[in-house]
Amino acid sequence: MDPSVPILDLAAARPRDDADQAMAIEVDFRVGGGELALVDARHSLRPAWLADLCCGLLPLSGGSVRFLGHDWSAMPQDYAAALRGRIGRVFQSGNWIDFMDVATNVLLSQLHHTRDDPIDLRERAIALSCAFGCRVSRWSAPAISLRAIWHGRLAFAPFSAIPS
Amino acid sequence: MLARIGRAVRSHTRFVLLLASLGAGVVLDGIRPTTWRRTVRGEFRRALRQAVGGGLSTTLVTAALIGLVMVSQALYWLGQAGQEGLIGPILVTVLVREVAPVLVGLIVMGRSGVVIVSEIGGLQFGGQVHALAAQGLDPFLLLVLPRAAALAIACFTLGIVFVVAALMTGFIAGSLVGAVHTPIGSFLERVLLAMHAEDFAVFPAKMIVIGLLVALTACLTGLTASAQDDAARLLPRGFVRGVVAILLASIALSLGA
Numbered sequence: 001m002d003p004s005v006p007i008l009d010l011a012a013a014r015p016r017d018d019a020d021q022a023m024a025i026e027v028d029f030r031v032g033g034g035e036l037a038l039v040d041a042r043h044s045l046r047p048a049w050l051a052d053l054c055c056g057l058l059p060l061s062g063g064s065v066r067f068l069g070h071d072w073s074a075m076p077q078d079y080a081a082a083l084r085g086r087i088g089r090v091f092q093s094g095n096w097i098d099f100m101d102v103a104t105n106v107l108l109s110q111l112h113h114t115r116d117d118p119i120d121l122r123e124r125a126i127a128l129s130c131a132f133g134c135r136v137s138r139w140s141a142p143a144i145s146l147r148a149i150w151h152g153r154l155a156f157a158p159f160s161a162i163p164s
Numbered sequence: 165m166l167a168r169i170g171r172a173v174r175s176h177t178r179f180v181l182l183l184a185s186l187g188a189g190v191v192l193d194g195i196r197p198t199t200w201r202r203t204v205r206g207e208f209r210r211a212l213r214q215a216v217g218g219g220l221s222t223t224l225v226t227a228a229l230i231g232l233v234m235v236s237q238a239l240y241w242l243g244q245a246g247q248e249g250l251i252g253p254i255l256v257t258v259l260v261r262e263v264a265p266v267l268v269g270l271i272v273m274g275r276s277g278v279v280i281v282s283e284i285g286g287l288q289f290g291g292q293v294h295a296l297a298a299q300g301l302d303p304f305l306l307l308v309l310p311r312a313a314a315l316a317i318a319c320f321t322l323g324i325v326f327v328v329a330a331l332m333t334g335f336i337a338g339s340l341v342g343a344v345h346t347p348i349g350s351f352l353e354r355v356l357l358a359m360h361a362e363d364f365a366v367f368p369a370k371m372i373v374i375g376l377l378v379a380l381t382a383c384l385t386g387l388t389a390s391a392q393d394d395a396a397r398l399l400p401r402g403f404v405r406g407v408v409a410i411l412l413a414s415i416a417l418s419l420g421a
Contacts, residue, residue: 055298084300091298094291099283104206109299112203112306 005069006030008054012063015053026063027053048092055084085113096143103139179384179405186380189304190312199305208310215276215318222271223322227329230263235334240343251351252358260327260359260367261418268323269374269410272315273403277382280311281402282395284386293387303387312379319375320368331355370417377409 009030031037041047052058056065056072065072072080096105107121129135193199235255242251284307287293293303335351338344385402
């Protein structure tokens with residue numbers, strides 16, 4: 001990928017949100033490779049709203065949102081879905097699907113969007129989890145059994161798909 | 165008053181239209197090989213295991229009771245009336261075409277449909293459905309399609325098990341009370357010979373359509389749950405919708421045959 005292309009580029013992006021006028025604002029920022037953007041969101045709904053905007057989940061009434069140089073609104077649906085699978089997003093709630101096991105929960109987007117060997121995926125996730133100080137030993141346990149411990153912490157797996 | 169009537173009509177019409185579009189989506193996406201990724205296949209296997217494994221014992225017990233009550237009684241009274249020749253047509257018309265699809269549909273609804281309402285409703289409340297979409301995982305592909313396919317297959321499988329078990333139990337019970345004087349092979353042959361070509365189409369069609377409808381009503385009830393809905397409201401709603409769908413599908417396919 002061209003290093004001059006920003007990872008995320010929001011240019012006067014204005015979501016089409018008729019229901020909530022408080023959210024009807026223009027967002028304008030860009031994040032390049034290796035940069036960190038810290039957003040101070042004071043409205044309780046703003047973090048999820050902004051993340052949805054960055055992931056191309058909100059239809060726009062103006063402006064554009066580009067991820068890795070691609071405009072979300074101009075992308076085919078399957079391509080956009082595969083690209084979203086590479087984003088390591090931590091949700092305030094809804095990270096875990098209780099009836100799936102831990103491994104499937106951690107690797108779900110990778111298992112869905114790639115054809116990589118599950119063992120390789122798991123090894124990469126284990127290496128990353130160790131690097132973050134989270135040792136996962138019960139991969140085949142039902143997710144509900146570890147929910148309280150790991151809630152919101154296992155969001156590193158999607159990063160394993162991005163080449164270093 | 166007018167607004168209240170309109171709201172109810174719109175709500176029910178919306179549900180039926182959503183159900184039809186989901187059904188069309190399941191059929192169209194189900195035949196595309198690219199749909200069946202390993203995550204979708206994993207959910208399909210889990211749903212199929214849950215539906216067949218969870219419903220098998222209940223199906224066998226219900227089939228045994230129906231065999232005792234209906235099949236053996238039919239054998240006994242038709243024998244008493246000297247109308248043994250009607251055994252085949254009566255069992256095919258009543259047991260195979262009408263009773264088996266409805267009872268198996270209700271079993272699948274109770275054992276699997278309610279579980280689906282609870283699971284998907286929980287995911288909707290908990291924000292997991294939104295989280296899946298944000299990770300590029302289509303909730304329809306991952307949650308709805310594998311369950312619909314699994315319940316259609318499970319319903320058909322359990323329907324066959326139900327009919328065979330009911331016939332066998334009825335035959336054994338009829339033999340024990342001295343109402344049957346023919347060997348088992350001859351009895352089963354009579355039933356098979358009484359089946360017309362359309363019976364071989366109506367029975368599988370009913371089982372598959374009922375399985376699909378149970379899954380789709382359950383998934384849709386879970387996915388359309390609002391913030392005010394809790395399990396106490398959601399589960400009965402899903403169950404009633406499933407039962408109505410089973411009865412309507414059974415009647416429509418019987419009348420259409």
